[in-house]
Amino acid sequence: EKGLTLIPLRAYINERGFVKIELALAKGKTRYDKREAIKERDAKREMKEARGQIDL
Incomplete structure (x- = not known):
């Protein structure tokens, strides 16, 4: 199917x-679910980058 x-x-x-x-x-995921997953992934990436800048 x-x-x-x-x-x-x-x-x-x-x-x-x-x-x-x-x-x-x-x-499969719906379009809404995909958008949520992308938002979460981007937020985690930004937090990780911010931590990296603080550690330098």
Whole structure:
């Protein structure tokens, strides 16, 4: 279905020698969520840069 992604969580070999992969099904972020994530990332970057300038 559109908008869903399969994510491999774990890969292992069972007792019979077969490779098994555990999968998860996830929805992507909405545009609003992406904007929030970008804002948080930028804020963390600015704080890190400010700390670096103080330490010099």
